[in-house]
Amino acid sequence: MTTAPEQVPDEVATVGERAKPAASGDEAALSVRDLTKTFGDGEETVRAVDDVSLDVRPGTVVGVLGPNGAGKTTLIKSVLGLVIADEGDVRVAGVDVYDDPRAAYARVGAMLxxxxxxxxxxTVRENLEFFAAVGGESPGALRERHDALLEQLSLAEKADEPVNDLSRGQKQKVSLACALARDVEVAFLDEPTLGLDVESSVELRREIRRLADQEDMTIVLSSHDMDVVQDVCDRVVIMNGGEVIADDAVADLIDVFRTSAYRLVVGTDADGSETAVDDETRERLRDAYDVDTFESRGERTAFDVALGDPERFYDLMDDLRDADLTVHEVESIDPDLEDVFLELTNGDGATPADRANGGDRQ
Ligand SMILES: Nc1ncnc2c1ncn2[C@@H]1O[C@H](COP(=O)(O)OP(=O)(O)OP(=O)(O)O)[C@@H](O)[C@H]1O
Incomplete structure (x- = not known):
């Protein structure tokens, strides 16, 4: 289990700067430069995508996260040419999508x-052949690819059944297979695991990783499921209010939020046989260390504490000893991607920089 740190660490304001560009524009499988898209006029104007730039190296899986209305779909649709951006450039495998959309999108698959x-x-196979043909490829030539895809996604036995007769999870997997029916270099997957049972979700994640690792496919996926993103993505881009507010390797992003947080289990004597922490001590721990809740565990008491400064751990130990409490267990609590996401977006639409400056976002 994890707890979110109480304070946004100072470094967070610089997450964007810490993030090394994943690739230079030239070698990127996908390059987005200064992309902006607004909807509406005058006071009604919404900057759905606000000056977003990204370079994604081949074979990378990038997760795009953000609260509802953050701009994820508009970003992906603008990149795919389904929404016409106001400003900015998009290149796929070095091809400018505005100069030569046919050549650029021949290299792209999408599951929206x-x-x-x-x-x-x-049938499942007819769908794959249809989507391959739409991309300009001869379906017969891709038979081997389609067989392999159906095998990987446990759909081989369903190949000749109409999609209508399949379960919801199987239909979703067919949709993914259609996005990959041609030999694409970049795939956009919008909520690929939404509504899937655990087994299908795991299968799909495995296939996404295989495509990136073995076929060097670049995959951009949006999801509200942090477990999926943490599990499958190399890199995560977090959007809020149309802006990219964090862009980094998943592990590095989590590291930024790693604080000195611990779960302690204490008792009033060494063998823990007596009942636990008295009201006065609880009050002191609340005041001095911001301890929120105390949980009874038989004869013992457990509580979580987030210490801004690791040195405070020794103060805490001294205070517990002074209160005649024995520490039976200490466990370090690590943040996960969900904690990071909640800290960054904070449900208020403010960017970390806004909050660091104490201001509200317009
Ligand atoms: N066609 C449109 N006309 C007007 N406003 C739009 C349109 N499409 C999106 N918006 C607005 O742009 C902003 C970004 O929307 P978008 O759908 O890109 O967000 P999202 O991050 O994909 O959200 P969700 O997680 O809910 O799908 C929102 O304020 C939305 O209301």
Whole structure:
């Protein structure tokens, strides 16, 4: 279990600067430069995507996260040319999508809006052949690729069944297979695991990793499921209010938020046989260390504490000893991606820089 740190660490304001560009524009599989998209006029104007730049190296899985309305879908649709951006450049494998959209998008697959893009009256294989043909490839030539995809996604036995007869999870996997029906270099997957059972979700994650690791495919996925993102992504881009507020390797992002947080289990004597912490001591721990809740564990008491300064740990130990409490267990608490996300977005639309400056976002 993890707890979110109480304070946003100072370094967070510089997360964007810490993030080394993942690739230079030239070698990137996907390069987005200064992309901006607004909707509406005058006071009603919404900057759905606000000056976003990204370079993504081949074979990278990037997760795009953000609260509702953060701009994730608009960013992905602008990159795919489904929404026309106001400003900015997009290049896929070095090809400018505005100069030569046909050549650029021949290298791109997309799975948007769950399984709604597939044709339910066609069989699974016919769908794959259709999407390969739409991309300009001869379906027969891709038979081997399609067989392998169906095998990887445990759909081989369903190849000749109409999509309509499949379960929801199977339909979703067909949708993914259609996005990959051609030999694409970049795939955009919008909520690929939404509504899947655990087994299908794990299968799909495994396939996403395999495509990146073995076929060097670049995958950009959006998801509200932090476990999926933490599990499958190399890098995470967090958006809020149209802006990129963090862009870093998942592990590095979590490191920024690693604080000295601990779970302690204490008792009133060495063998823990007596009942636990008295009210006065609880009050002192609340005041001095911001301890929120105390949980009874039989004869013992457990509580979590986040210490801004690791040195404070020794003060805490001294105070517990002075209160005649024996420490039976100490466990370090690590943040996970969900904690990082909640700290950064804070549910208030403010960027870390805004909060560091004590201001509200417009
Ligand atoms: N066609 C549109 N017309 C007007 N405003 C739009 C349109 N599409 C998106 N917006 C606005 O742009 C902002 C970003 O929306 P977007 O759908 O890109 O967010 P999102 O991060 O994908 O959200 P969600 O997680 O809810 O799907 C929102 O304020 C939304 O209301």
């Amino acid at each position: 809006e769950g399984a709604r893009n597939v044709y339910w009256k066609l």
